[in-house]
Amino acid sequence: MTDMTQNSSTQISTPAADGSSFAILRHQFLQIWQVLAALVLIYLVFFVLSEPFRSLDTLLSIFGQASILAILACGTTVVLISGGLDLSVGSIFAVVGVIVGIALAEYQLPVLVAVLIGLMAGAAMGALNGTIQVFTKVPAFIVTLGGLTAYKGIAEILASGRDLSRFPESFQMLGSGYLVPMLIMFGVALLTGLFLTKTRLGNHAFAIGGNEEVARLSGVNVRKSRIYYYMLGGVLAATAAILEVSKLNFAMPARGQSYELFAIAAVVIGGTSLFGGRGGVGKTLIGMLIMQTIIVGLSYLGVGTSVQRIAIGIIIIVAVYWDVWRRPSR
Amino acid sequence: MASQVGDKTILHARGVSKHYGGVVALEDVDLDLREGEVLAVVGDNGAGKSTLIKALTGAISKTSGTIEMDGRVVQINSPTEAKAAGIETVYQDLALVNELSITKNMFLGREIVRDDILGRLFGTLDFGKMDAEIRALFQKLDIRIADIYREAEAFSGGQRQAVALAKTVMFGKRIAILDEPTAALGVRESKMAMDLVRSLKDHGLSVIMITHNMQHVMNYCDRVMVLRLGRLAAVRDVKDVDGDALVGLITGATEDKAA
Numbered sequence: 001m002t003d004m005t006q007n008s009s010t011q012i013s014t015p016a017a018d019g020s021s022f023a024i025l026r027h028q029f030l031q032i033w034q035v036l037a038a039l040v041l042i043y044l045v046f047f048v049l050s051e052p053f054r055s056l057d058t059l060l061s062i063f064g065q066a067s068i069l070a071i072l073a074c075g076t077t078v079v080l081i082s083g084g085l086d087l088s089v090g091s092i093f094a095v096v097g098v099i100v101g102i103a104l105a106e107y108q109l110p111v112l113v114a115v116l117i118g119l120m121a122g123a124a125m126g127a128l129n130g131t132i133q134v135f136t137k138v139p140a141f142i143v144t145l146g147g148l149t150a151y152k153g154i155a156e157i158l159a160s161g162r163d164l165s166r167f168p169e170s171f172q173m174l175g176s177g178y179l180v181p182m183l184i185m186f187g188v189a190l191l192t193g194l195f196l197t198k199t200r201l202g203n204h205a206f207a208i209g210g211n212e213e214v215a216r217l218s219g220v221n222v223r224k225s226r227i228y229y230y231m232l233g234g235v236l237a238a239t240a241a242i243l244e245v246s247k248l249n250f251a252m253p254a255r256g257q258s259y260e261l262f263a264i265a266a267v268v269i270g271g272t273s274l275f276g277g278r279g280g281v282g283k284t285l286i287g288m289l290i291m292q293t294i295i296v297g298l299s300y301l302g303v304g305t306s307v308q309r310i311a312i313g314i315i316i317i318v319a320v321y322w323d324v325w326r327r328p329s330r
Numbered sequence: 331m332a333s334q335v336g337d338k339t340i341l342h343a344r345g346v347s348k349h350y351g352g353v354v355a356l357e358d359v360d361l362d363l364r365e366g367e368v369l370a371v372v373g374d375n376g377a378g379k380s381t382l383i384k385a386l387t388g389a390i391s392k393t394s395g396t397i398e399m400d401g402r403v404v405q406i407n408s409p410t411e412a413k414a415a416g417i418e419t420v421y422q423d424l425a426l427v428n429e430l431s432i433t434k435n436m437f438l439g440r441e442i443v444r445d446d447i448l449g450r451l452f453g454t455l456d457f458g459k460m461d462a463e464i465r466a467l468f469q470k471l472d473i474r475i476a477d478i479y480r481e482a483e484a485f486s487g488g489q490r491q492a493v494a495l496a497k498t499v500m501f502g503k504r505i506a507i508l509d510e511p512t513a514a515l516g517v518r519e520s521k522m523a524m525d526l527v528r529s530l531k532d533h534g535l536s537v538i539m540i541t542h543n544m545q546h547v548m549n550y551c552d553r554v555m556v557l558r559l560g561r562l563a564a565v566r567d568v569k570d571v572d573g574d575a576l577v578g579l580i581t582g583a584t585e586d587k588a589a
Contacts, residue, residue: 201453
């Protein structure tokens with residue numbers, strides 16, 4: 001550490017051209033290598049323990065199963081970095097699934113139009129969450145807990161008495177197989193990552209989550225920004241919902257249940273801080289892969305879903321403990 | 331001293347009051363800031379120092395009072411409006427976001443957006459330009475921080491304060507307002523910070539500084555205003571007072587005859 005009271009000017013500036021992007025890349029890798037190592041280690045453990053786990057198909061299915069939840073979790077990452085919380089994304093997921101189902105099955109709208117309507121519905125519900133919070137000052141936990149049940153009710157009302165299945169083939173292609181959802185997942189993660197690291201609004205998420213008051217005094221429009229983050233969370237929940245409806249070829253309001261919790265779990269396991277100000281989508285992707293690897297691996301070993309849940313629960317607590325422990329006490 | 335204090339009044343606040351319900355935090359306080367001076371604001375805890383500067387910078391809304399800059403009344407109702415008027419404020423505990431790099435902290439709320447289609451559409455940031463401006467500024471101010479990509483919490487209190495002060499040079503076109511710039515610093519780092527405060531003058535800034543340190547008032551400031559129980563108790567040229575007299579004015583042991 002350079003002490004500012006020292007009198008030698010020699011350590012001043014490494015020239016601006018010393019590969020700033022390299023320094024940033026190195027910094028990001030240092031932050032991410034621990035979770036990455038954990039993922040590889042967990043994969044190797046199951047690789048050794050279970051013969052059928054070793055196939056390429058298994059690996060692909062891990063990615064495939066991770067992809068829909070990972071897309072939703074990218075939105076959760078942004079919201080958590082900004083110091084917010086959205087418990088309602090699972091219900092937004094359900095509403096969007098039903099809306100897209102109605103648009104396709106009942107009104108026979110073109111696929112593109114149905115998809116756009118779904119995305120807009122997700123954005124609107126996310127924006128409503130954010131708007132209520134910033135203007136009423138009711139805590140995020142409460143507002144989005146309300147959203148969790150209210151949106152679920154809306155999904156049920158919209159779906160009642162309707163048969164939402166048998167969609168056009170062009171729509172079914174979106175979520176079929178592993179490849180397309182995986183590509184969409186990587187695309188979403190890349191765009192969200194660029195948003196967070198390269199844009200002004202994305203950078204403000206870290207500032208607001210780090211210290212809202214400093215951000216406000218620095219001239220950041222905290223309210224407006226927050227609404228945008230929740231909107232993005234809603235859009236990505238909608239994207240995930242559209243993929244799942246396409247994959248299943250039916251829509252029902254019961255889908256999306258607990259997805260918000262899986263998403264938060266993946267975000268936290270990946271190392272994004274629950275307290276805001278730190279994190280990234282790369283970590284979330286790894287966190288989601290860790291979770292899916294454990295679920296798939298345990299089922300290959302004949303361990304039932306109940307025990308899988310216990311394992312995931314323990315991992316969440318360990319991950320948050322790790323976050324609290326390495327955090328400076330300031 | 332490198333620059334001369336002019337006679338011109340740059341900032342003139344008149345009759346500033348702040349009431350919280352029935353509680354009077356600040357009552358009818360006048361403040362004049364001359365071009366190129368360092369004006370100290372002293373007073374006991376609860377005297378209204380922080381309330382005064384928050385009212386000046388729009389961080390809180392004042393109950394009454396007007397602010398003139400260069401003889402014209404200006405409306406300052408938010409931190410953004412204060413910045414637009416050329417007033418940059420460094421708050422004691424609210425200067426930097428720990429989680430952000432030095433670059434991102436320096437430009438927080440005023441980021442440079444790329445001058446191309448990406449910048450216009452998505453607000454993509456020009457980190458190269460921001461880094462270059464910071465390095466040039468740090469060199470000019472003799473601030474020795476090379477690792478501007480690192481998060482602010484990695485730096486010492488003195489370095490963090492230096493960064494916060496540098497922000498006023500970069501953006502404060504006219505006035506820097508400092509809330510206890512040495513509160514959390516050791517002796518050596520305090521001296522570094524105060525030398526930096528003095529050099530703000532050389533960069534064309536007029537400074538208002540809250541402090542508890544009478545030594546700093548005597549050594550680094552041109553004038554001092556004393557607040558007591560939310561009211562203006564005295565204004566003095568620093569060369570006309572000593573530390574003991576100031577303490578007397580702060581506690582109320584000495585009443586101000588000139589007022």
